[in-house]
Amino acid sequence: LSRRLTRAFASAKPPPSLFAALDTFPERHIGPDGHEASHMLSTLGYDSMEAFVDAAVPSKIRVSPTVVSKESIPAFSESELYHRAKQLGSYNKPFKSYIGMGYHNAVVPPVILRNVMENPAWYTPYTPYQPEIAQGRLESLVNYQSMVMSLTFMDIANASLLDEATAAAEGMVMAYMHCGQKKKTFFVDNGVFPQTLSVLQTRAKGFGIHLIVGNASTALDDEILRSDLCGIMLQYPDVNGSINDYGPLTKSVHATGALVVCATDLLALTMLKPPGEWGADIVLGNSARFGVPAGYGGPHGAFFAVSDKLKRKMPGRLIGRSRDTTGKTAYRLALQTREQHIRREKATSNICTSQALLANMAALYAVYHGPVGLRHIAHKVHGLTQALKYSVERLGFKVVNNDFFDTLTIDVSGVVQNSDIVHRASAAAGINLRRVDDKHIGLSLDESVGPVDWTALVNVFASAASADPISVSDVSPAETHSIPSALWRTSEYLPQPVFNKHHSETEMLRYIFHLASKDLGLVHAMIPLGSCTMKLNSTSSMIPLTWPEFSGVHPFAPIDQVKGYLHIIKELEEDLCRITGFHACSLQPNSGAAGEYAGLTVIRAYHESRGEGDRDICLIPLSAHGTNPASAVMAGLKVVPVKTHTDGNLDLDDLKLKAKQHKDKLAAFMITYPSTFGVFEEGITEACQIIHDHGGQVYLDGANLNAQIGLTNPATCGGDVCHMNLHKTFAIPHGGGGPGVGPICAAQHLAPFLPSHPLVATGGDQAIGAVSAAPFGSASICLISWAYIKMLGGQGLADSTKIALLNANYMAHRLSGHYSLRFKNGKGRVAHELLIDLAEFDKAAGLKVTDFAKRLQDYGFHPPTCSWPISTCMLIEPTESETLEEVDKFCDAMIQIRREVEDIITGRQPKENNVLKNAPHPLSVIAVSDKDWNRPYSRHTAAYPAPWLLERKFWPTISRIDDAYGDLNLICDCPSVEELAS
Amino acid sequence: LSRRLTRAFASAKPPPSLFAALDTFPERHIGPDGHEASHMLSTLGYDSMEAFVDAAVPSKIRVSPTVVSKESIPAFSESELYHRAKQLGSYNKPFKSYIGMGYHNAVVPPVILRNVMENPAWYTPYTPYQPEIAQGRLESLVNYQSMVMSLTFMDIANASLLDEATAAAEGMVMAYMHCGQKKKTFFVDNGVFPQTLSVLQTRAKGFGIHLIVGNASTALDDEILRSDLCGIMLQYPDVNGSINDYGPLTKSVHATGALVVCATDLLALTMLKPPGEWGADIVLGNSARFGVPAGYGGPHGAFFAVSDKLKRKMPGRLIGRSRDTTGKTAYRLALQTREQHIRREKATSNICTSQALLANMAALYAVYHGPVGLRHIAHKVHGLTQALKYSVERLGFKVVNNDFFDTLTIDVSGVVQNSDIVHRASAAAGINLRRVDDKHIGLSLDESVGPVDWTALVNVFASAASADPISVSDVSPAETHSIPSALWRTSEYLPQPVFNKHHSETEMLRYIFHLASKDLGLVHAMIPLGSCTMKLNSTSSMIPLTWPEFSGVHPFAPIDQVKGYLHIIKELEEDLCRITGFHACSLQPNSGAAGEYAGLTVIRAYHESRGEGDRDICLIPLSAHGTNPASAVMAGLKVVPVKTHTDGNLDLDDLKLKAKQHKDKLAAFMITYPSTFGVFEEGITEACQIIHDHGGQVYLDGANLNAQIGLTNPATCGGDVCHMNLHKTFAIPHGGGGPGVGPICAAQHLAPFLPSHPLVATGGDQAIGAVSAAPFGSASICLISWAYIKMLGGQGLADSTKIALLNANYMAHRLSGHYSLRFKNGKGRVAHELLIDLAEFDKAAGLKVTDFAKRLQDYGFHPPTCSWPISTCMLIEPTESETLEEVDKFCDAMIQIRREVEDIITGRQPKENNVLKNAPHPLSVIAVSDKDWNRPYSRHTAAYPAPWLLERKFWPTISRIDDAYGDLNLICDCPSVEELAS
């Protein structure tokens, strides 16, 4: 044998037993193998992993290795996980749900299912902070915005929010802010979905908004109410299926200066006069029926559209058209100054991760069907609903709503004693209907309904009525629509070319691949975004997601139908508690920021339960992520900043001072650990003690949990509650900007307050209410984190943490001497990420962080997190999934850039026209004619600064974005026929 | 509404009824919509589709529209098809098969499953005839070759053959040819798989090879036999699991001048002394257990390796390393001069389409596991087999073979009366064992076996023996191996870097995406390869393929377990008969060429059955595809060429002359219809009549069936038997060079002769024997064609044909005036493809067909078929799946190239240094420094000759390949550590 192979054979750990599975996951998940880890350890001067870990992590917060271990979490191999998921999936019963209430049986076009939802090129990229390597999904998100604007007839729409209920809450808060926080009454029509109402109630509390529920068409005459009104919330069509003409009401509300917020349904809007035409100010809803599976509640994209005057106050990501430095049209995140990462406690929304992948699926669905296809779908759904109404009425049932699109509320009392009789008949047929009350049932039809489904559905009623079965041939289409004529849509929709040409599968496939080809994802290279933990999103963990037994489940299905889901949820909750050291868990929050808000609200409820409801001060270090202060404000807290020392450590004296000063009002302290500066501070336990001593609770922002698992945990650090970003630490792919899951784990004393849900029992017995539309939030993707934990097992989880620390420290070592590491601990170690400061290069050569970031793109890398938490810095996080080779390549690139910088500092290259300032260099720039290549360096230097790039390179597709131009000329929809022609 | 949308709404066909499905397939499959079709028709001067079709297709061969119609083949919508496939899948029973015989339960690494097998970027490209846009799969195929060379220890290996049995047949014929066709005895050891034997028998007949079956270790002493021996065939380990030391035998065979052909198993070779070390000349087998699902028989890649002296006679695709014009390493098809398309009747193999996709999966499996991983897998399989042997022996059973890798033959007679008792116990446990005889059963273990499987398996024996159940804890690993020590492998394998670095999933994912990024597939642009019919491979038809209920089935599973498969097979056969007008169908042939061979062999058998066995003349037009004459020779026929007129039509006088001349010996006439020149000849029926009048049979090459469906058919044209390329006309993706399915349909008088199988009842009652290893060939992918037909329905099929004709004729119209169309019919129409002649440009400007082809790559297009069937021509086939926009873009590109040519003709551009001669222009060439850009045109002209390319362009990754260099310096494996270091 060759020396190399002999060594490989000898050193490869043999399987532990004859029967041991060989498709074990840790070796696939963790990048460096044993040799590489040893190499890195010895480079850093350690002779064992333990010695290294001891230097990085303070001993006083270490937990016993038995907490997260082989024994406490046994590992499944990849195929064992597959079989386990199949088994649990079989415990979910495949009922057909007509429950509606915002959730439908979506039909995902196979070309989108396979090539977007199941394609890592789409699901692994990050939020498009780097537009030059993200034009694909940016274009698609603009399509999403255009689709929403067109169907709602609103001036502007964002690129998705978390779900309909939280979108409604954002709308309510916008109304409240719009009225200067002076008018405090928000009126909710009783046609609004109950889950939306519950989230509104929770959210109203934080802001001190006075929520009134009633019949909007009658209640709003009350003058007292009108004088304090900041907004109203309507559902169109409403929960019972009725379609009301809200035009007059809207006029009357506008007369008070309040806003009209309207939840609606995109498919219905192909037939209904859109809210933008009758005056709504804010229009929102769930876009999942455009080809996104129900997934037991999510994820899916909520849409959110406003009138022009409100656009600069709109929450969420907004994509705008701008241009690059060559003048080419280019897309990018617009108006970022609205967002929490800039405005912090002045932001009115904490939204960060949204639902990019699902928004893109919905947009592509509209692209594939186009206006004509959508119209056919809507007409069919409506026609089948009409036929159903006619048929059940012939059986003696009474349909309560005369006007409808796809939803009927049926009074069954003329035929049966109790609606239970109908529900029993439906259960026998494998069908779920909406439970309204003893006399009424509800149902909503959707695109998935074929003749067999329809017949089964109508015969639930026939059987309940003891009548003869009905067949399709008994039915003839209605002559006219069941939509009020005044509310019939006459305006056009989706006229833009993009919605009118990709209708063959071949064209669609090419469009999908074309878009994907512009975006850098984990399929191309490391994405070392600090604080974002872009690790492997394994195929094994993704596969079960799109199985119908998981993707097809309605979130309000009876719990005896969802035993598989509940089992997975329970196991995941237990494992997360084990990992965090806490007592109880809620999977309901749909993002990290939503977790923060939920956790802080739990803390407030806890104080209140002890008669300390006026504790409303939240201490937050200046280095905190923008979501922290924004979430605190949403939870009704006042933010008081805490200083940090120049060595990066929390200023414990300042903390003590502030805690003392606010002693009687101290509610909470929010801290990220290891810190956003990338070090494990020794002072953590002391800091927590200070807070507890002053009556406060500690919220631990778990974004950096990847540095903790198995070595320490939030409870041991002194926290009372924390959120996790399952889309970071627990390997849910970031989807190009979402979905996410931000569960919270809490200590025993906080457990009673965990979020509940109006329709499905969950949460504590003194729950804060709902924080998301669905009982378990984005339940389907919890499967991914469940699989991740189960396949790594405790041992693999702890090993991952160690390698994450090792990779970061090795990188810090290699970059030292070239770049200045901003912070490290007393033993010279960073945590799982490192912060390098580039300030010196601004002084020496006029180079900003952005110049380094854009130049890294030329090397085929996604830049690290830029200018956060310190504006002159880059925060670099390699994660455990990157091999030594990739880590070294990244370091080589950084070092080579440092050499390029030296040329600028020494004047060998000019300050204004150099490889950094002109970066990135897309193809179209390289391929210009000689006369246009006015650069003092060669094309080769521009494009291939490192040798490996000749073999493998990801190319940016535009040159540097012009941000200012875009914000000045805000255009957020896709080009029209006319624009394209010109 | 806007004018455009109003028109769209008005003209869109509304759904035919309230209940009609909306996710109908024809609109997605067919590129041009109604408007576009009308536009093309009117451009061509027709006022209806019917008028156009009448001009293109001769009236005398038209069939009634009722033959292939809405009624005769009703259409399923995409979701209906999904449910139907689910239902039929549920009829396949999920037994665990240990039948072995070359088929195992492969474990497909999920990262390969999702990103290769389920990724259209991998499955839609064509055979890599254009290396500049195919470096990804070429590199991967070289990995495959390297893997095979290394594991077998042979000098050279090709890039896959169709299956193990046909590979064995190729080996036999090589041996026969090697001995100058003088020695006619080929000896097959009785340890060879029965399905291989059957295919050898069929194939031997065509060549007049004398096949003897017996015990090789004893029978070969016979001097008479030795004197006529051209080769022997061995199985290592053999069908019963025994491992024999064939070294001495090989010496003895070599002494006669004969060759030793050895079928083997790649996994076993990680532990066994490889055949290359003990002297085998040809080594082959099935590589499916390297991560390719059994799929009820296929597809999978067969490997084929030979010693150096045989390399220039080796069948199949061979990939070699060469360089491009800049000196960069580049891969391409090597030694094409060996192949049928060059050598025609002098070729000894007809192989064309092979198994690229499956070979790539197997290669990537080896890349992912590496030598260490493979070794662990092999040791585990072997260890579990040992444990099984030990356990069943304790129960009183007797294992017949002392040496084994993974296969045991067990004498059960000491414990039970009859082996049926064991088979009944196994059936009760959901397990299949190999049926040997009344006293013996066989079984083979594989990578998929876990403790639960193993326990269930061993307890089949416990239960048959009425003994207590055995559990895993009763078992301890054996102390030593059960492999003869002389046959223990000591040589290394897979030392190359590519097999030793991509072992984390992240690295693997990036490697897979990196390779894919170099290859142009249907996901990027039209692939207008004439005669290849590169149409949409719809996602709906691909999805069921990888469901376990279809992918996990062993080809020799009892037929009551495969009712779903048999149903689909039956429906597909019936539909193919309806479409071709024939009586019976065989799905067994694994490619078009294999279909030709099967069909001609059927014709021979027919003649023989009538006492006309000496009919052995096959008339073939000069314009025929190379596979035709090659197949004819394999079927034992002598090829007599027939002329064509300069107008492209068959020379009927010459045909009559030849038919008459060979009247008594005339066996067959092979004809492609419409002709390879792309026209429906009027003379077809007359030609067939001539053949029939002279006692011959007509073989219709169905490669161009896409022009016929619903309008005419092979039976009506006058044929007796035809093959179809399901991987062309019926939408099986080409997989970058395979898989394929080449079923034959035959008239009633030929039906009795259709291929049979030794283990599963199929075919006619006077069958020619087997032509493939599995009873229904590559059964799993027949699902795709079944779905294609069922989703289009008869109407959609006929409409597809019409649009395919229309697209081609529209293209001919647009190109006329710029290029000379070589052939058209009397009414000025071509069929579904068009042949343009570029000879004039060679004269005028020294430009060859290749120059045009390479320049088309710069425009982002895959070139059409080049220099076939006429060396100065391009054969262009757009198919029905391309939209008018794409067709127009292609025409624009061709017209623009024509302008570029004009510049060369007129001397504005030099003859030797111009955009065509230098094409293609990859990135690395564009990005060179100014001093190296020694071209009389700009980079922009090179890279962006058409405006749409700035927005969307597929880039070649190398400059023009240097073919001669590669054939001179034949290197067919991947770079070693040393090479990469230098």
Ligand SMILES: Cc1ncc(COP(=O)(O)O)c(C=O)c1O
């Ligand atoms: C430290 C920190 N906290 C909170 C968040 C917010 O998480 P999410 O984006 O899931 O809302 C982030 C996101 O990057 C973060 O880095």
Ligand SMILES: Cc1ncc(COP(=O)(O)O)c(C=O)c1O
């Ligand atoms: C006319 C014709 N006949 C036969 C074949 C052989 O088919 P296959 O490649 O499937 O063996 C081809 C393939 O291109 C062809 O074009």
Ligand SMILES: O=C([O-])O
């Ligand atoms: O997503 C972040 O804002 O880090």
